[in-house]
Amino acid sequence: MIPLRFAVGQRVRVRAVFPPGHIRTPYYTRGCVGIIESLAGIDPNPEHLAYGHLGHPPVPLYRVRFHQPDLWPNYGGNLQDTVVVDIFEHWLEATAHA
């Protein structure tokens, strides 16, 4: 079992980096803060799989819940709206506050 860096309920920030290549972290989440909702699985790394490799070692994949106003500067909907995005562990870093 691979040790998990993040626990359910923990506040995390998506790394604000923009490398080239096949990436599963949506652009609109980069740099934003959310809460770990659950562990979705521990899966082969798509950033390796996409280039003909086996995706080893597998990477924990978390469901991260974001408040919509934290993602969109002029969010016009209900301020309580949230969205859950699957994000791989190496794209996340612990953060104390928003």
Added chain:
Amino acid sequence: MRRPHDVGGLEGGPIDTEEHTLEPWEKRVVVMRRLLAQQSPPVMTLDALRRGIEDLGADDYNRLSYYERWTASITNNLIHQGVISIDELSRKMEEVETRWRKERTS
């Protein structure tokens, strides 16, 4: 930099909710993609398909239809893996085009 496929949150215009009928060639592309992924080890994973689509560049990405993108990506992946050669492909394309022209005029 935001890449052409990564459009979450951008204005996308109206959504076409009409049901689409798949053309026979499109069904063939779907099956071919599945077979390539089911080999052990896979000839081409779903991840590699997506990578190939994302690497088409903005012009081709926006110009091609959904399964045309798949076809372009599968083609590039198979060339890269050495499953088919460019020369082999060019000759087959020539053959198919010649046959198509003949059928059209007869």
